[in-house]
Each structure stands twice: as structure tokens, then as C-alpha cells.
Amino acid sequence: MASTGTADAHSEANGAASVDGVRRRDFIEIAAVSAAGVGGLAAIYPLVSQMAPSADVLAESSTELDISSLEEGQSIKAVFRKQPVFVRHLTPDEIKQANDVDIDSLRDPQTLQERTEDGHHNILVVMGVCTHLGCVPLGAAEGENKGEFGGYFCPCHGSHYDTAARIRKGPAPKNLQVPTYEFTTDTTIVIG
Amino acid sequence: MxxxxxxxxxxxxxxxxxxxxxxxxxxxxxxxxxxxYPVPRNLSYWWNFGVLAGFCLVLQIVTGVVLAMHYAANSGIAFNSVEHIMRDVNWGWMLRYMHANGASFFFLVIYIHIFRGFFYSSYKAPREMIWLLGVVIFLLTMATAFMGYVLPWGQMSFWGAKVITGLFSAIPLVGEPIQIWLLGGFAPDNAALNRFFSLHFMLPFVILGVVILHIWALHIPGSSNPTGVEVKQESDTLPFHPYYTAKDGFGLGVFLIIYFAFVFFFPNMLGHPDNYIEANPLSTPAHIVPEWYFYPFYAILRAFTFDFIIEAKLWGVLAMFSSILVWFFLPWLDKSPVRSGHYRPLFRKFFWFGLIPCMAVLFYCGGAPAAEPYVMISQIATAYYFLHFLVILPIISSIERPEPLPFSITEAVLGSDDSAVIEPAAKAAE
Known part of the structure; x- marks a missing residue:
């Protein structure tokens, strides 16, 4: 403050607007708020991300199944990612029923061929998770209600699936999901 | 203030x-x-339920904090730790039954409180903010109750968690990742149970905070009353203490008698036996239903069974959330200047013969199996529900001719009001 020159510089630095309305301090304010904003977002990221599946949950992501003892007309329930999987050895009658359906009339059009592996079109592997809200449909075990189309029936909200586990009636939007799987031998499936 | x-x-x-x-x-x-705090002198027992809801919140927090001292939020031992509370912990059975039935009674009280608001149009100016905060409290309470129901890790807990988080999978594109993120896995498991416990412990204190805002907002215009006529003078009011502390205290006594009758004599009547079976991810109970207090909304969710532009599942989820979100718009949907249903002949008819039976039907259908005729009945009731709020209420408020209002609360109570003579013009204008 010894001279007018330094006093001017001082007052400008303290916030006096220059001709175009921009103050030198604006830069500091924008930089500080931006840094705090970016820092805040960076701090939120781990808080959000911690809720996603942890490494041990993701590690349980493949299941091997031996289906050598699975006779025609039988099903087994396996577990994949802590959810049920239905493996069914379809009877010729069930295959015929599935193939007789007009594909265009389906809510989620798919043929049985598309839903099974080549060379094993009589083995239907689907997640036992209703595509409506995730209940386990009935029909995989002996004596359970198979619904109006001879496949699976979800008791929670009344979705009916046909012999190819395709949605035919009720609120579910999609066919029972076919998980990623492959035949490692003729009688062994690896899901996931 | x-x-x-x-x-x-x-x-x-x-x-x-x-x-x-x-x-x-x-x-x-x-x-x-x-x-x-001066309060209208003519409050009926319908005005008791705000205090009762506050009492229930405190009851749930106290019993809940105590139960958390014995409960273990781990999917391996959660179910057994609840049995440990029931069998081994001193008074554990009573505390747990008080907490479980406390949730039911909390909702019963809240429903009466909300429907009191519907009938007396408590949402109208100048009390919109109280109403909006109330709807927020209701939504938070529903979330808290849902997460609490998951904690015993029985069959209904598990499948309830699966179905309710499954609602989010209806959202296009991001739905499934959101569900997996919410659960911390592909199906409900330890990660989900732990976070639900954490949130179930924390949310009641958020509710308490919003309740304080709710009461704060209430104290600015003061309580509404059965006539819907605003307080004009001192003779319209009584001090809250001792008049309403006594009246609310009596109501609380009646409430406690009914509540403890359930706690001690019918502790499991409002629950589901399936929840005494430990969670099994591979077997869905034949008949999944939520707790009774979610029935109407569950019926709305299940009412949509057909695709129309968007898929049925998304319609159901949107309708279920909208059925509560529509309450946020009530202050602007019902434009009638008269508040109380006592002076609104048309509104009154649609309330008693429209909304109330509609809710009763939805309550019934929500607990019924997902089969005909319940699906069709739910569809009709759901249609009426939305028609009532979005179409009927606005039309009523524009065509209805309300009955004459009393000049003041004093006149309504005592039959005459000295100040009514001073301003005859004001009475004519009413």
C-alpha cells in the first residue's frame, strides 16, 4: 500500500472487477469449486461401487454338470450363481409341441433350435428364474404344476411357459433365460 | 408461527x-x-393418529435398537439368531413380537392418518408442504418396513427381497445392472442381507428427521379441523396441553390395548407361516405375498398382465409407484376451496362409495392368489383408483355445490359466535 500502483493491484486481486467484469479471483473460485466437485464425485465412486457384486460373488460364476443319468422326460435342478438352473431332457412329444407353435405368435419369438445347442436339441438348459420378478417356476420336479403349456408355471404372478420354456401367458416379458453353457463331453455341461 | x-x-x-x-x-x-400451541377446539379422534404414528415410530426405534443387540445380519446365521431371540434372550420373544406387530400397527395408524387427510382435504393450501412431507415419510416407511421384513431370512423374506428388487429390473436397459447392484449379487444373499440391515437401522432416523420437518410445517398454519374452516379467533382454539395431551393420551391407551392384545394373544396373525422356514433360493413358496400393509400396491403391480406399447411388467411397476406418487399432486388435483368432506356432498359420496371400497378390494386382491377372478377385479379396482385421483376429483371440485360452512369453529361447536354478528357481510360471503 506504499504507492497507488500497488494499492490498485491489491484491490484488483481482492475482487474489484476489471473492464470486462472478470475478476482475477474468479479463477481461484472456479478452480476451488471445481476441485471440490471433482473430489466429491471421486469420493462418491467407491461408495457406489462397493454395492456391486464383490470378487467372491463373481468367482462363483461357473458350474459343471453331469447329465449322463438324465433320462427322457426328467429334469434336474442345478445351482448357478446361487440361482436355480433347470436342465430337462425333452421327450419327442415335448419337442413336437414346441416346434408346432407359430413363432410369430410368441411374445419373445425363439425356436427350440435357437434355445438349445446343436447336436443336443433334446437337452433344454434354462435359468429357473421367472423373467417377471424372479421367482422359481414350478414344473422341473415330478408332480409340480407345469402350467397350461406343459412347461413351467410361476406361482407368484401366474406366468405360463411352454415346453421350450418360452413365455406364453402371464406378466413375464421374456422366455426363461438360456445361460451361456457348453457341452465339454456328450454328458457334461459347463454353465457360465 | x-x-x-x-x-x-x-x-x-x-x-x-x-x-x-x-x-x-x-x-x-x-x-x-x-x-x-393453540389447536382447534373441535378436533375429533381422527386427529389422534398423527400422535399415534409418532408413538409407533419411537416404539419401533426402541424395540429395533434392542433387537439389533441380539440379531446377526449374516445369511448363514440370521435365521437362527432370530430363533435365538425368540427362545434364549430374556424377553426376546416379547420384544420381537412388539417390533413385528409394531410395524403392522404403525401402518394401520398411518393409513388412517392418510385417509383422514383424504376426507378432510388436509393437503389443501396452506398445508401442502405438510402433505408432501407426509408422502415422503410414507415412502421411507415402506422402504424401511420392506428391508426389515427381509432380516429374519425366512422364505418370505428371501422371496420378497427377490421380487421387490426384481421390480427394478423392469426399467429398460439399465434395469438388470441396477438390480444386481442393489443386491450385490445375482440373487439375494449375504451382501443384500447386510446392506438391508444397515439401511433398516439407519432409515428410521431419517424418517424421524422428516417427521420433525412434517411437524414444523404443521405448526406454521396450525392443525386443520373437522369443519375445514380456518381458526379465526382465540375462542376457536384450546391449548394443546392439557386438552389434547389428555385426549391423545386416552386414544393412546385404547391403541395400546388393541396393540398388546395382538402382541400377546395373536402375535403371528398378521405374519406368514412361511417365514418360519429358512430362506431357500431353490424353492419358491407356492403363494408369495407381501405383508398385509403392501397388499393394495401389490394388487396394482399384478393387475397389468398385457403388453401395451411397453411390456406388462414395466406397466405394473410404473403403476405401483404412480399409485403413491399421485398423492404428491393431490393439492393441485382437488381444487375445491372447501376442505372438509362434511360440506362436500358429491366428494363425500365418491369417498365412501368409490375410494374406500376400491382400496378394500385392492387390499383383498393383493393377498389373493394370482388367478382369475382376482386379476380382473384388481384391474377394475386399479382403473378406478387412478380415475378417482386423476379424473373424478378434479371434476367434482369444478361441478360440486358445497353445503354452507359455519362462520367459525366456535359457531360449529357452540351454535353461535359473537364475532359472527359483528361482520354479517363475512357470513353472507361464506
Whole structure:
């Protein structure tokens, strides 16, 4: 403050607007708020991300199944990612029923061929998770209600699936999901 | 805040004087629920349910904090730890039954409180903010109750968690990742159970915070009353204490008798036996239903069974959330200047013969199996529900001719009001 020159510089630095309305301090304010904003977002990221599946949950992501003892007309329930999987050895009658359906009339059009592996079109592997809200449909075990189309029936909200586990009636939007799987031998499936 | 004739807090005791100078907390209480809060003199017992809801919240927090001292939020031992509470912990059975039935009674009280608001149009100006905060409290309470129901890790807990988080999978594109993120896995498991416990412990305190805002907002215009006529003068009001502390206290006594009759004699009547079976991810109970207090909304969710532009599942989820979100718009959907249903002949008919039976039907259908005729009945009731709020209410408020209102609360109670004579023009204008 010894001279007018330094006093001017001082007052400008303290916030006096220059001709175009921009103050030198604006830069500091924008930089500080931006840094705090970016820092805040960076701090939120781990808080959000911690809720996603942890490494041990993701590690349980493949299941091997031996289906050598699975006779025609039988099903087994396996577990994949802590959810049920239905493996069914379809009877010729069930295959015929599935193939007789007009594909265009389906809510989620798919043929049985598309839903099974080549060379094993009589083995239907689907997640036992209703595509409506995730209940386990009935029909995989002996004596359970198979619904109006001879496949699976979800008791929670009344979705009916046909012999190819395709949605035919009720609120579910999609066919029972076919998980990623492959035949490692003729009688062994690896899901996931 | 409050009326000019409200009594002023004047501490006599030196300790209270000291306190009032340093931290005027007694003054706050005095002005909020003491003699310093003037309340309309004509409140009926329907106005008891706000205090009862507050009591239930405290009851749930107290019993809940105590139960958390014995409960273990781990999917391996959660179910057994609840049995440990029931069998081994001193008074554990009573505390758990109080907490479980407390949730049911909390919702019963809240529903009556909300429907009191519907009938007396408590949502209308100048009380919109109280109503909006109330809907927020209801949504938070539903979330808290849902997460609490998951904690015992029985069959209904597990499948309830699966179905309710499955609602989010209806959202296009991001739905499935959101569901997996919410659960921390592909199906409900330890990660989900732990976070639900954490949130179930935390959310009641958020609710408590919003309840304080709700009461704060209430104390600006003051309580509504059965006539819907605003307070004009001192003779319209009584101090909250001792008049309404006594009246609410009596109501609380009646409430406690009914509540403890359930706790001690029918503790499992409002629950589902399936929840005494440990969670099994591979077997869905034949008949999944939520707790009774979610029935109407569950019926709306299940009412959509057909695709129309978007898929049925998304319609159901949207309708279920909208059925509560529509309450946020009530202050602007019902434009009638008259508040109380007692003076609204048309509104009254649609309330008693439209909304109430519609809710009763939805309640019934929500607990019924997902089969005909319940699906079709739910569809009709759901259609009426939305028609009532979005079409019928706005039409009523524009065509209805309300009955004459009393000049004041005093006149409504005593049959005459001295100040009514002073301004005859005002009475004619009513």
C-alpha cells in the first residue's frame, strides 16, 4: 500500500472487477469449486461401487454338470450363481409341441433350435428364474404344476411357459433365460 | 408461527430460567406440544393418529435398537439368531413380537392418518408442504418396513427381497445392472442381507428427521379441523396441553390395548407361516405375498398382465409407484376451496362409495392368489383408483355445490359466535 500502483493491484486481486467484469479471483473460485466437485464425485465412486457384486460373488460364476443319468422326460435342478438352473431332457412329444407353435405368435419369438445347442436339441438348459420378478417356476420336479403349456408355471404372478420354456401367458416379458453353457463331453455341461 | 394469543413460555424455576437462556429446548417443547400451541377446539379422534404414528415410530426405534443387540445380519446365521431371540434372550420373544406387530400397527395408524387427510382435504393450501412431507415419510416407511421384513431370512423374506428388487429390473436397459447392484449379487444373499440391515437401522432416523420437518410445517398454519374452516379467533382454539395431551393420551391407551392384545394373544396373525422356514433360493413358496400393509400396491403391480406399447411388467411397476406418487399432486388435483368432506356432498359420496371400497378390494386382491377372478377385479379396482385421483376429483371440485360452512369453529361447536354478528357481510360471503 506504499504507492497507488500497488494499492490498485491489491484491490484488483481482492475482487474489484476489471473492464470486462472478470475478476482475477474468479479463477481461484472456479478452480476451488471445481476441485471440490471433482473430489466429491471421486469420493462418491467407491461408495457406489462397493454395492456391486464383490470378487467372491463373481468367482462363483461357473458350474459343471453331469447329465449322463438324465433320462427322457426328467429334469434336474442345478445351482448357478446361487440361482436355480433347470436342465430337462425333452421327450419327442415335448419337442413336437414346441416346434408346432407359430413363432410369430410368441411374445419373445425363439425356436427350440435357437434355445438349445446343436447336436443336443433334446437337452433344454434354462435359468429357473421367472423373467417377471424372479421367482422359481414350478414344473422341473415330478408332480409340480407345469402350467397350461406343459412347461413351467410361476406361482407368484401366474406366468405360463411352454415346453421350450418360452413365455406364453402371464406378466413375464421374456422366455426363461438360456445361460451361456457348453457341452465339454456328450454328458457334461459347463454353465457360465 | 402460531397464533398471537398463544401462551408465552415463562420459566419460574431458576434451573429452567438458566436453561431457557442457554438452550431454549423447554421453550421449543412448550410451543410445539405444550400449552403454547393453540389447536382447534373441535378436533375429533381422527386427529389422534398423527400422535399415534409418532408413538409407533419411537416404539419401533426402541424395540429395533434392542433387537439389533441380539440379531446377526449374516445369511448363514440370521435365521437362527432370530430363533435365538425368540427362545434364549430374556424377553426376546416379547420384544420381537412388539417390533413385528409394531410395524403392522404403525401402518394401520398411518393409513388412517392418510385417509383422514383424504376426507378432510388436509393437503389443501396452506398445508401442502405438510402433505408432501407426509408422502415422503410414507415412502421411507415402506422402504424401511420392506428391508426389515427381509432380516429374519425366512422364505418370505428371501422371496420378497427377490421380487421387490426384481421390480427394478423392469426399467429398460439399465434395469438388470441396477438390480444386481442393489443386491450385490445375482440373487439375494449375504451382501443384500447386510446392506438391508444397515439401511433398516439407519432409515428410521431419517424418517424421524422428516417427521420433525412434517411437524414444523404443521405448526406454521396450525392443525386443520373437522369443519375445514380456518381458526379465526382465540375462542376457536384450546391449548394443546392439557386438552389434547389428555385426549391423545386416552386414544393412546385404547391403541395400546388393541396393540398388546395382538402382541400377546395373536402375535403371528398378521405374519406368514412361511417365514418360519429358512430362506431357500431353490424353492419358491407356492403363494408369495407381501405383508398385509403392501397388499393394495401389490394388487396394482399384478393387475397389468398385457403388453401395451411397453411390456406388462414395466406397466405394473410404473403403476405401483404412480399409485403413491399421485398423492404428491393431490393439492393441485382437488381444487375445491372447501376442505372438509362434511360440506362436500358429491366428494363425500365418491369417498365412501368409490375410494374406500376400491382400496378394500385392492387390499383383498393383493393377498389373493394370482388367478382369475382376482386379476380382473384388481384391474377394475386399479382403473378406478387412478380415475378417482386423476379424473373424478378434479371434476367434482369444478361441478360440486358445497353445503354452507359455519362462520367459525366456535359457531360449529357452540351454535353461535359473537364475532359472527359483528361482520354479517363475512357470513353472507361464506
Amino acid at each position: 402460531s397464533f398471537p394469543w398463544a401462551k408465552n413460555y415463562e420459566p419460574v424455576n431458576p434451573v429452567m430460567k438458566f436453561m431457557d437462556e442457554k438452550l431454549p429446548l423447554p421453550r421449543l417443547v412448550y410451543n410445539a406440544v405444550g400449552a403454547g
